[in-house]
Amino acid sequence: xxxxxxxxxxxxxSRWSRSPRRMPPILALTFLAAWASGETADxxxxxxxxxxxxxxxxxxxxxxxxxxxxxxxxxxxxxxLHRANEAVPYLGRAVRLRPASVExxxxxxxxxxxxxxxxxxxxxxxxxxxxxxxxAGTLFLLGEWMYRGAFYERxxxxxxEALTLHPDDPAARSFYAVSLAKSGHLAEAEAACKKxxxxxxxxxxxxxxxxYVQLLDEAGRAAEALPxxxxxxxxxxxxxxxxxxxxxxxxxxxxxxxxAKDAExxxxxxxxxxxxxxxxxxxxxxxxxxEEAEKQAAWLREYDERMAARGR
Amino acid sequence: xxRFALALVPLLLSAQIRFEDVAQRAGIAFKLNNGAAGQAHQxxxxxxxVAALDFNNDGCMDIFFTNGxxxxxxxxxxxxxxxxxxxxxxxxxxxxxxxxxxxxxxxYSMAVAVADYDNDGFPDIFVAGVDHNILYRNLxxxxxxxxxxxAGLQGIDPKYGKMWSISAGWFDADNDGYLDLFVSNYVGWxxxxxxxxxxxxxxxYCHPDNYRGRxxxxxxxxxxxxxxxxxxxxxxxQSIGKGMGVAFGDFNRDGLTDIFVANDSTRNFxxxxxxxLHFREVGLxxxxxxxxxxxxxxxxxxxxxDYDNDGxxxxxLSGMVNDSYLLxxxxxxxxxxxxxxIPSGLVAATRQLxxxxxxxxxxxxxxxxxxxxANAHFPYMDKLLGVSSRLACSVFRNASGRFRDVSADAGxxxxxxxxxxxxxxxxxxxxxKVDVVVSVLNEPAHLFRNVTTGAGHWLAVKLVxxxxxxxxxxxxxxxxxxxxxxxxxxxxxxxxxxxxxxPLVRFGLGxxxxxxxxRITWPxxxxxxxxxxxxxxxxxxxxxxxxxxxx
Numbered sequence: 104x105x106x107x108x109x110x111x112x113x114x115x116x117s118r119w120s121r122s123p124r125r126m127p128p129i130l131a132l133t134f135l136a137a138w139a140s141g142e143t144a145d146x147x148x149x150x151x152x153x154x155x156x157x158x159x160x161x162x163x164x165x166x167x168x169x170x171x172x173x174x175x176x177x178x179x180x181x182x183x184l185h186r187a188n189e190a191v192p193y194l195g196r197a198v199r200l201r202p203a204s205v206e207x208x209x210x211x212x213x214x215x216x217x218x219x220x221x222x223x224x225x226x227x228x229x230x231x232x233x234x235x236x237x238x239a240g241t242l243f244l245l246g247e248w249m250y251r252g253a254f255y256e257r258x259x260x261x262x263x264e265a266l267t268l269h270p271d272d273p274a275a276r277s278f279y280a281v282s283l284a285k286s287g288h289l290a291e292a293e294a295a296c297k298k299x300x301x302x303x304x305x306x307x308x309x310x311x312x313x314x315y316v317q318l319l320d321e322a323g324r325a326a327e328a329l330p331x332x333x334x335x336x337x338x339x340x341x342x343x344x345x346x347x348x349x350x351x352x353x354x355x356x357x358x359x360x361x362x363a364k365d366a367e368x369x370x371x372x373x374x375x376x377x378x379x380x381x382x383x384x385x386x387x388x389x390x391x392x393x394e395e396a397e398k399q400a401a402w403l404r405e406y407d408e409r410m411a412a413r414g415r
Numbered sequence: 416x417x418r419f420a421l422a423l424v425p426l427l428l429s430a431q432i433r434f435e436d437v438a439q440r441a442g443i444a445f446k447l448n449n450g451a452a453g454q455a456h457q458x459x460x461x462x463x464x465v466a467a468l469d470f471n472n473d474g475c476m477d478i479f480f481t482n483g484x485x486x487x488x489x490x491x492x493x494x495x496x497x498x499x500x501x502x503x504x505x506x507x508x509x510x511x512x513x514x515x516x517x518x519x520x521x522x523y524s525m526a527v528a529v530a531d532y533d534n535d536g537f538p539d540i541f542v543a544g545v546d547h548n549i550l551y552r553n554l555x556x557x558x559x560x561x562x563x564x565x566a567g568l569q570g571i572d573p574k575y576g577k578m579w580s581i582s583a584g585w586f587d588a589d590n591d592g593y594l595d596l597f598v599s600n601y602v603g604w605x606x607x608x609x610x611x612x613x614x615x616x617x618x619x620y621c622h623p624d625n626y627r628g629r630x631x632x633x634x635x636x637x638x639x640x641x642x643x644x645x646x647x648x649x650x651x652x653q654s655i656g657k658g659m660g661v662a663f664g665d666f667n668r669d670g671l672t673d674i675f676v677a678n679d680s681t682r683n684f685x686x687x688x689x690x691x692l693h694f695r696e697v698g699l700x701x702x703x704x705x706x707x708x709x710x711x712x713x714x715x716x717x718x719x720x721d722y723d724n725d726g727x728x729x730x731x732l733s734g735m736v737n738d739s740y741l742l743x744x745x746x747x748x749x750x751x752x753x754x755x756x757i758p759s760g761l762v763a764a765t766r767q768l769x770x771x772x773x774x775x776x777x778x779x780x781x782x783x784x785x786x787x788x789a790n791a792h793f794p795y796m797d798k799l800l801g802v803s804s805r806l807a808c809s810v811f812r813n814a815s816g817r818f819r820d821v822s823a824d825a826g827x828x829x830x831x832x833x834x835x836x837x838x839x840x841x842x843x844x845x846x847x848k849v850d851v852v853v854s855v856l857n858e859p860a861h862l863f864r865n866v867t868t869g870a871g872h873w874l875a876v877k878l879v880x881x882x883x884x885x886x887x888x889x890x891x892x893x894x895x896x897x898x899x900x901x902x903x904x905x906x907x908x909x910x911x912x913x914x915x916x917x918p919l920v921r922f923g924l925g926x927x928x929x930x931x932x933x934r935i936t937w938p939x940x941x942x943x944x945x946x947x948x949x950x951x952x953x954x955x956x957x958x959x960x961x962x963x964x965x966x
Contacts, residue, residue, distance in 0.1 A: 222614075249801075253737055256767070257801030285737060287767040321762050351707065378709025385702060388750050400699040407682050407704075407711075411628040411655050 144176055153180040164193075171200035175207055182210065187217035205231065209240045216248060224248055239268040243275050250278050255285035277308040284314045293318050300331070309339055316348050325355045336365070343373035350382055359390050377406055430779040430870050432810050432821055434851070434863035436828035442508045443478070443862055445499050447836065447854045450486035450523075455611075455618035457604055457626065458545050459486050460793065461581060464526040464913030465772075465854045467841030468538045470516070471557055474953070475503035476841040476917055478852050480860065481524035481542060487606035489523045489546050498524055498542065503843060518559050522547030526837075526913035530585035532594045533640060534885040538918075541568070543580035543598055552640075567642050568634060570598060578629045579604045584909030586663045586672045587884050588649075589692050590939035593636040594884045597651075599658030599676050602626035619795040623680045623713070628655045631676060631684075635692060645692055654684050654696045660773075660912045662719035663889065664728035664905065666701070666745055666752075670940040672889045675703065677714030677732040683741075685730075703730055703743045707754035712738035716773035716838075716912030721745075721903040722759075722784050723816045726893070728905065729755070733770025733788055733912070736796075740765040740773075740788070760818045761786075764811060767802075769793070772838025772911040776849040780871035780923030782902055783813035789835035789853045789912075805832035808853060808863070826866070833858050840910060841917035847873040847951055849921060872924040872950040878906055880937065881958040886918045889938035894922040895931045924950050 144159035160177035163170060178194035181187070194211040201207055208231050215223035228248050231241040246262035249255070259282035265275050280299055284292035296315040300307045312335045319328035329352050335345040350365035363386045369379040380399045387396035449459040466479040478501045484491040491497065497519035501509040513519050523545035529538050537553035548570040551559035563569055571577050578600040588595040603626060610626075613619035630652040634642040646652040656678040663672050671688035678684065682704035686694040698704035705711060713735035722729045727745035730752065734740055739762040744755035756762040765788070772789035779785065790806035797804045807830045811818035822829065834856035843850045848865035855861060874894065878887025887906045894902040902922050910916040924930070930948040935956060937943065943959045 254796075254801070255737065260801045285766075287763075289763065321757055323757060378705070381699075381705045381709035382707070384699060385707070388700070388702065391749075396700070403682070403699055403704070408655070410624075411657070411681050413624055413627070 144173070148176060148180060153183045156180045157184065169200060171197045171204075171207075174200070175210070178214065179210060182214055182217065185217075187214045190214040191218060191220070191223070205235065205238060205241070208234075209244060212244050216244065216251070237264070237268075239265045242268075243272070246275070246278055246282070250282055253285070255282040258282040259286050259288065273308075277311050280311055281314045284318050289318060289322065309335060309342060309345065313344060313348055316352070320352060320355070325352050328352055329356070341372055343369040343376055343379060346372065347376070347379045347382060350379075350386070354382065354386055354389075359386055362386050363390065363392075375406075377403060380406075429812075429814070430781065430867055431824055432778045432785060432812055433824070433826045433866045433868070434810070434829040435826055435866045436831065436861045437507070437864045438852075438860055438862040440507070441862055442510065443501055443852075443860060444511075445480045445482075445501070445854075445860045446495070446858060447480065447482060447856050447860065448495050449483040449856055450496065451857075452486060453618065454487070455613065455620045455795075456487045456606055456609060457602075457620055458523055458579065459483070460620050461601070462523075462525055462836060462856065462913075463854050464524075464543075464582070464837040464915070465839045465852050465860070466527040466529045466540070466908075466915035467839040467843070467852060467917045468529040468540070468915065469503075469917075470500070470538055470540075470553055471502065472537065473503075473505060475505040475845065476843050477501060477503045478509065478839070478843075478862075479518070479527055479529070479540060479915075480854060481527050481544075481837075481913070482520070484523040486523070491519075491521050491523070494519075498527075505845075507844060512557065516558050517561070518551055520547075520549055522549075524549075525580060526582045527915050528583040528585055528596070529908055529915040530594050530888060530918070531885045532585060532596070532636060534593065534880075536885060538886075541583055541585070541596060543570075543583040543913075545579045545604065546577060548577075548580060548583075548598070562640065566640060567644070568596065570632060572630075572632065572644075572646070575603070575629060578632075581659050582661045582909075582913045584661045584663060584674075584907075584915075585886075585888060586674070586907070586909070587889050587938050588633065588635070588672065588688065589690075590671070590883075590889075591636075591638075592880070592883055593638050594886070594888060595636050596634040596642060597661055597663075597674055598632040598634070599661045600629040600631055601659070601679070602628055602657050613795070617795075620793060623657050626657070628657045628678075628681060630655050631658050631661075633692075633694075649692050650694045650696070651686060654686075656684055657681050658684075659715050660717035660732065661909055662717040662730070663907050663909055664719035664730070665889070665891070666719075666728055666730075667748070668727075670938075672938065675717055675719050675730050675732075677717040678711070679715070680713050681711050683711075683714055683732065702750065702752040702754070706739075706741045706756060710738075712741060713769075714741075715769075715771045716789075716910075716914075718773055718775045718910050720775050720784065720905055720907070722775055722786075722813065724783070724902055726901070726903050731761075731773065731775060731786065733768075733773040734765075735769045736767060736792055738766075739763075740768070740770060759816060761811070764818055764820045765809075768806065768809060770809075771836045772853060772914055774838060774840045774851075774910045774916065776840050777813075777873075777921065777923030778810065778849055778865055779812070779867050779869075780848065780873045780925065782871070782900070782923050782925045783815065784904075785813045786811040786818055787838065787840070787851055789838040791834040791836070791856070794834065803832060805834060807832045808835055808838075808851075808861070828861075829863060831861075833861075835861075837912050837914040839914045839916045842875065842919075842921075847875070870923075871926060872928050874922045874924060874930060874933075874948065874950050875953040876920040876922075876933065876935075877953055877955045878918070878920065878935070879955060879957040881960055882941065883937045883939065883958055887935075887937065887958065888918065890920070891936045892920050892922075893932075893934040894924070895934065896924065896927045897929060897931050898927070899931075900927075919953065 147156035157180035163173035174197035181190035212227035242265035249258035262279035280295035332349040346369035353362035366383040384399035526543040540551040582599040612621040674686040685698040743752040770788040775784040792804035
């Protein structure tokens, strides 16, 4: 999904509100300092100043390495700073210190998902699901995990259930709509996409727009799809996938010159997109642009040989 | 012309295609055994092919099943791993004659390809496998001789050794009247170095990306019972793929048979026959390497024949869930193939399927070839897909070029779910309707008898080549109906996944009970015409030695 959504907001950032009770003076002073730093870090986090909050949490960890709250806070900051790789060890330690915390486990699962650590994500999500299969956050993580693995039927099931609990979650709605389409629930997918596209309150996700384009195209309604592809290119002129889809529709409509322009632009924007190369090849074949077709074929052959050489 | 407009020739009102599984009643007790013991060795996913052949020339189609072995030892000694030959008793029942025929086999078998390679009038059997290939010469007395070594078909490659072969097919590569052999190889596999996927407690089958591809092989028939490996000199070995189904057709009408190979998760190959036993891989140039989406699909089975009655052979291949099957419509020169998945309705109809065996046959004899698909997801995918990995087979009715899934009404026993694999097509009961035999992983095979009511008239042509190969494989036939409508088909046994179908060439004739003409173009281009042919029978056509060259 192209839209960024805070999936773990509210997790493990406010454990500092306990007042320092009676204790020896030196210890009380240390605790007061930590308490004050914790409050500051939380405040920075709530303000969205994640880099500063992360520094504050790091200081806390230096003085209290076993503070689950500080570890969790730092992990959350790093997640929001798109540094999921760094977040994993802190969140992992926090989960070990507080194994019953669903929120922390969800944050760790999120970090694994964002780093692409399949084993970690699977294990974390499995554990969450076994604990509570009806938790909306867990279902969303499961849905996204299945979505990323292209297991769309399972993704749609999990996301559908998550949406019954939180019907307005925009990212979940987008993933759900796309999963429905990819798993062949075409009528439901079309309705879900259309609703999202018509929802003026939330700007349409590009993936949803292009999924809708694909749905219409595969239903033999390419002419209906074209305005949406046009809109996608208008709003995301530098997105190679939007260009690709418009090229594909133009190609099907026999508008070869326009199709070639978009396909060429898609290849320029992302030279390593084999499907854009293949489309350009197809267009050139039809236009009789033999030299360009051969160029794309040569690239695809070389790409394919690279792919085939992978593995053992 | 728009993408949806085809030349329409309605021959018959719609009949509901129906099948009934009669395997048990017919005495077919075969169970495809992959030898899996929980360690998820990749070979266990891929068996097994099945063949329809008339090994004793009694006019009734018999069945040969390939079978697995212990995994990973590849020991086939136990009877439950033997390949099996069932003789059709011509009365609805079959008898297991494996031991008498001497075809139980050895090693981990995958595929079967049947044809008369020595032109003696009896179909021979080639079995392709992981560790061994076997060529059985039909001795004509109900028994077979293992001539693999004598023929030079062990399949040992100088660079790779014995490769894991998945499919094979017979065709006359050089139109010399003798059938040559093409073998499709999958990936490098060694149980000692095989990657492991899943968790230590739950092993799952790896994605093919974890394995390196292998080239296919071509063996030239030397006319003396031996073969020469011409994989290198022919250009075939230059293309490294992850080969699955193989199908043959002459896409550019030059009289030379071309080869299509469906590859698993890499681009497909189309080997254009340039003559002189030389091939050039032109999949990208001809538009069949990828579908319009530009993504490689997990290609499985393939068929290469004219689906829309325009006289040009098209290509269909099955894929994995979310791939959708691919249909490449042959438009002729200069562009040849075009992805026809959307206009034909196949993309939407097959998105949720993982298909193995596949075939374009006219099950209701209305003049349009329908599509059969033997389906199953991969075994571990239940949890991930949210649906069972066991699937029923599918049948898609071809209504003037558009496919409609009519499986739901195709009969209760047809809807039984399982891990379906190879499928072979033949008229086993002689009623003129095409039946299907399907291998099922670790479960009893299906023999789907076609019980469609209201099906049309039909004609089956048994070719007897005299100058051409004895089976006439590669011949192209046109059935000209009294109203001038022309139907097209071709002779091939290489259909679907790892399997081999009857060599007869069939036509569904709808309401037409006669043919004005039956035109045959034999391999190499010699033409022959048979006039005023009555329908609803098998007609034998012997190749004329005086026919004019057609091309």
